[in-house]
Amino acid sequence: MFALTNQVAIITGGANGIGRAIAKTVIEAGATAVITDIDEADGKAAAEELGAEFEVLDVRSKASCQQAVKAVQDRHQSIDILCSNAGIFPQAALDTMSEEDWEEMIGINLRGAFFMTQAVLPGMRERGYGRIVLTSSITGPITGFPGWAHYGASKAGQLGFMRSAALECASDGITINAVMPGNVLTEGLEKQGDDYLRQMAASIPTKKLCEPQDIAHAVCFLASPEARYITGQTLIVDGGQVLPESLEALE
Numbered sequence: 601m602f603a604l605t606n607q608v609a610i611i612t613g614g615a616n617g618i619g620r621a622i623a624k625t626v627i628e629a630g631a632t633a634v635i636t637d638i639d640e641a642d643g644k645a646a647a648e649e650l651g652a653e654f655e656v657l658d659v660r661s662k663a664s665c666q667q668a669v670k671a672v673q674d675r676h677q678s679i680d681i682l683c684s685n686a687g688i689f690p691q692a693a694l695d696t697m698s699e700e701d702w703e704e705m706i707g708i709n710l711r712g713a714f715f716m717t718q719a720v721l722p723g724m725r726e727r728g729y730g731r732i733v734l735t736s737s738i739t740g741p742i743t744g745f746p747g748w749a750h751y752g753a754s755k756a757g758q759l760g761f762m763r764s765a766a767l768e769c770a771s772d773g774i775t776i777n778a779v780m781p782g783n784v785l786t787e788g789l790e791k792q793g794d795d796y797l798r799q800m801a802a803s804i805p806t807k808k809l810c811e812p813q814d815i816a817h818a819v820c821f822l823a824s825p826e827a828r829y830i831t832g833q834t835l836i837v838d839g840g841q842v843l844p845e846s847l848e849a850l851e
């Protein structure tokens with residue numbers, strides 16, 4: 601595994617699921633992990649269990665993102681790694697999707713990534729080093745799923761944001777990349793119900809849902825010093841889910 605010795609990593613949405621696994625993995629790699637989340641109770645519990653730090657934040661608010669980043673910088677001087685991972689995925693059919701449904705999805709998944717990236721940039725630029733890893737998705741950039749038009753837009757939007765941001769950061773030693781998970785068994789995905797989980801597992805060539813640590817290991821690589829020459833890129837971690845052209849291809 602790639603070492604992150606003495607580095608400081610801030611993880612949004614780190615109280616549960618993928619973010620929590622990222623926190624665990626970067627700690628194992630030698631970093632100090634700062635879990636940030638809107639859910640204070642879960643965030644504190646996860647931090648205590650993993651030996652991480654915790655800052656409450658709401659990625660919908662620029663002020664909240666700036667405040668959390670400042671608190672971490674005051675304690676540690678610098679932030680080496682941002683894992684911009686907080687996200688939601690409630691379904692809404694296109695015909696009845698409200699403006700609020702749309703705004704909430706874009707506000708957390710896309711604007712949140714922008715606010716957090718902007719908050720960590722000055723410190724990273726000053727030091728000439730930084731690793732930013734976004735948790736995007738296969739849904740939107742590659743695939744679609746009924747009920748997730750707004751989700752897909754937010755996740756594809758993250759990649760558009762990333763590519764131009766990567767160009768603006770490259771000469772300062774800062775990389776920005778994205779992982780694109782398939783279906784990961786997390787607290788969030790469990791809310792989709794048993795039928796969804798069964799159907800999804802059947803459509804994945806490996807016949808298993810992804811586990812949060814599968815995403816965390818990919819994030820850890822992109823967050824490592826060794827990934828210095830990779831920027832503006834995506835890494836799909838989906839057990840081959842996007843490969844089959846038809847159900848027959850799976851047999």
Ligand code: NAD
Pocket residue numbers: 612613614615616617618619636637638639642657658659660685686687688689708709735736737738780781782783784785786787788789
């Ligand atoms: P999860 O629901 O298990 O955890 C998400 C965390 O984000 C929660 O702890 C939640 O409190 C936090 N959060 C929500 N709104 C927030 C806000 N406004 N500010 C700060 N924190 C907030 O979800 P997960 O499955 O671990 O998903 C994590 C990321 O991975 C999301 O961006 C999601 O879109 C992406 N993703 C998940 C899957 C999957 O199958 N689980 C697949 C592809 C992409």
